Amino acid sequence: MTTMSGSDGASAGGSGERGWFSPPSDAAPAERPLERPLEREASAEREASAERDVPAERDVPALRRVPASSGAAAASGPIPEPLPASAPRPVPAPQRTSAPGPATSPQRILAARSAEDSELIRATMTELEGSSDAATAYFYALLFVQHPHLREMFPAAMDGQRDRLFRALLTSVRLYDDPEVLVEYLRGLGRGHRKYGTLPTHYPAVGEALMAALGQYAPRSWGPRAEAAWVRAYTAISQIMIDAAAEDEARAPAWWDAEIVTHERRTPEIAVLTVRPDQPYPFRAGQYTSLETPWWPRVWRHYSFASAPRPDGLLTFHIKSVPAGWVSTSLVQRARPGDVLRLGPPAGSMTVDHGADSGLLCLGGGTGIAPIKALVEDVASQGRPRPVEVFYGARTDHDLYDLDPMLRLQERYGWLSVRPVVAAGPAPGEALAGQLPEAVRRYGPWLSYDGYLSGPPGMIRSGVETLVGLGIPTHRIRHDSLDALTPAGG
Ligand SMILES: Cc1cc2nc3c(=O)[nH]c(=O)nc-3n(C[C@H](O)[C@H](O)[C@H](O)COP(=O)(O)OP(=O)(O)OC[C@H]3O[C@@H](n4cnc5c(N)ncnc54)[C@H](O)[C@@H]3O)c2cc1C
Ligand code: HEM
Numbered sequence: 001m002t003t004m005s006g007s008d009g010a011s012a013g014g015s016g017e018r019g020w021f022s023p024p025s026d027a028a029p030a031e032r033p034l035e036r037p038l039e040r041e042a043s044a045e046r047e048a049s050a051e052r053d054v055p056a057e058r059d060v061p062a063l064r065r066v067p068a069s070s071g072a073a074a075a076s077g078p079i080p081e082p083l084p085a086s087a088p089r090p091v092p093a094p095q096r097t098s099a100p101g102p103a104t105s106p107q108r109i110l111a112a113r114s115a116e117d118s119e120l121i122r123a124t125m126t127e128l129e130g131s132s133d134a135a136t137a138y139f140y141a142l143l144f145v146q147h148p149h150l151r152e153m154f155p156a157a158m159d160g161q162r163d164r165l166f167r168a169l170l171t172s173v174r175l176y177d178d179p180e181v182l183v184e185y186l187r188g189l190g191r192g193h194r195k196y197g198t199l200p201t202h203y204p205a206v207g208e209a210l211m212a213a214l215g216q217y218a219p220r221s222w223g224p225r226a227e228a229a230w231v232r233a234y235t236a237i238s239q240i241m242i243d244a245a246a247e248d249e250a251r252a253p254a255w256w257d258a259e260i261v262t263h264e265r266r267t268p269e270i271a272v273l274t275v276r277p278d279q280p281y282p283f284r285a286g287q288y289t290s291l292e293t294p295w296w297p298r299v300w301r302h303y304s305f306a307s308a309p310r311p312d313g314l315l316t317f318h319i320k321s322v323p324a325g326w327v328s329t330s331l332v333q334r335a336r337p338g339d340v341l342r343l344g345p346p347a348g349s350m351t352v353d354h355g356a357d358s359g360l361l362c363l364g365g366g367t368g369i370a371p372i373k374a375l376v377e378d379v380a381s382q383g384r385p386r387p388v389e390v391f392y393g394a395r396t397d398h399d400l401y402d403l404d405p406m407l408r409l410q411e412r413y414g415w416l417s418v419r420p421v422v423a424a425g426p427a428p429g430e431a432l433a434g435q436l437p438e439a440v441r442r443y444g445p446w447l448s449y450d451g452y453l454s455g456p457p458g459m460i461r462s463g464v465e466t467l468v469g470l471g472i473p474t475h476r477i478r479h480d481s482l483d484a485l486t487p488a489g490g
Contacts, residue, residue, distance in 0.1 A: 117229035121173050124226055127218040136163045139213035147205045153196055155298040172237045188347050190241030194254035195344045203238040256281055256343045266401040271332040274316045283346035285378035286371050290344035293330050301327040306370035308377035318370040350478040352378055358450045359387035363436050363463045365455025369402050385415040393421040393436035397428055437466035446470050451477035
């Protein structure tokens with residue numbers, strides 16, 4: 001991997017030896033994305049939007065104060081410095097550990113958690129169900145009122161995806177009993193946060209807003225013990241993210257600039273883009289990245305790599321514009337060769353285990369065929385044939401925009417079979433009619449196959465259900481996180 005540019009000692013993981021309750025000064029992020037051509041235009045919009053998003057200070061209910069003798073204080077290690085009466089209760093500042101490995105080991109988290117903590121946290125979450133939208137709005141309002149400089153790290157309009165940060169906190173807490181998965185998830189999140197310019201010193205601010213939102217919207221289950229449990233959980237979560245970001249600094253940039261070299265419109269809604277990153281971009285077939293366009297600064301969306309890593313270092317994406325979609329519409333209709341996009345680090349675990357002999361049963365719906373194609377190329381590159389069965393689904397025949405290239409791969413590789421599936425309208429030629437999972441059910445048996453699914457969340461859910469029903473255990477089924485797949489507002 002390449003070395004990172006634009007960081008200093010205060011960047012992710014750089015809080016050094018400072019005390020638990022005395023974080024370093026909240027300096028401007030060292031890794032702020034550079035100003036882009038349309039950034040100024042967007043910043044006027046951002047300011048206007050910030051005014052709309054953030055309630056006036058008087059509208060924010062007063063924070064609950066926790067007695068100094070509470071379990072939270074006891075749980076947090078050293079005695080906190082006294083606070084001015086009006087200050088909200090701080091969340092401990094996580095620290096950059098000198099040896100990130102052991103500090104972030106699942107064992108440490110396991111040791112830190114207790115059955116009582118899990119129970120207290122679950123009770124808060126159960127109470128929060130039904131009011132999580134309001135709690136999210138409150139969380140951000142409070143965060144931006146108390147730390148206005150953080151507002152500019154976020155997109156101008158936050159209506160669609162603003163619940164992601166809050167939801168991830170809840171997901172993390174939900175995964176608290178499954179440390180292996182939790183640690184992997186959080187390490188990825190921590191690495192991904194470098195592109196936002198997130199610093200260790202920002203974490204207490206987010207933690208305080210979170211605690212206040214929980215106290216406000218889950219009052220029945222909230223109290224000193226619940227708060228102490230949440231502080232412990234949040235501190236562990238933050239520490240893992242911070243350490244992963246710090247480790248990543250040594251080997252990779254916070255983001256990559258990537259120039260579009262080809263832009264091919266396959267249908268009015270779908271374009272295939274090839275980009276050249278400014279530095280080598282390491283990834284594995286089946287993974288995805290986050291992408292920011294010059295037209296919507298700070299608005300990041302996920303897109304899957306449509307090919308396995310190539311010797312020329314170029315990356316390909318299949319983009320479908322969704323109605324009124326900010327990023328996808330720009331990429332399909334506006335982007336041209338020469339435009340420069342920004343990429344975050346690779347993510348996702350829908351990758352092939354080359355040590356196994358099992359076959360690959362792949363379901364790709366719409367542009368979900370992109371990572372499936374990458375997996376096929378990946379298997380081909382190993383020179384060790386194993387059966388790969390691809391079911392390629394689309395709404396209509398017209399939407400099977402990548403069928404010809406897939407059929408060419410089938411001609412080339414005897415171990416590959418590609419079956420187009422059309423949900424609506426006529427199913428010409430070899431195409432099967434119906435939904436993808438139904439089509440898969442007509443073939444098989446699939447017991448010696450691992451499942452790989454990519455496409456809209458609904459397709460993934462019904463696909464997984466079908467594969468499990470056909471006898472493939474869940475641990476042999478891979479797909480992108482449904483949490484990440486939930487469309488904005490969905
Ligand atoms: C892991 C992962 C991999 C992905 N890979 C690809 C890929 O390879 N190619 C690709 O084209 N997309 C892919 N996506 C979807 C992509 O990240 C964006 O969600 C999509 O491009 C819409 O973004 P937008 O900014 O244009 O729309 P937004 O501005 O976010 O949304 C505009 C409107 O469209 C709705 N909407 C959002 N997403 C969808 C959707 N997928 N279908 C229907 N309506 C939607 C929203 O609810 C909203 O009403 C992937 C998503 C994930 C999580
Ligand atoms: C434990 C703490 C945190 C968790 C679990 C968390 C989680 C998330 C998640 C899941 C997202 C969605 C996009 C992505 O996957 O990158 C996100 C976005 C973001 N986070 Fe965090 N985050 C945390 C702390 C912070 C902190 C301390 C900051 C700095 C202020 C921050 C700033 C951002 C920004 C700017 C975005 C982009 C928002 C957007 O695209 O709408 N996060 N966070």
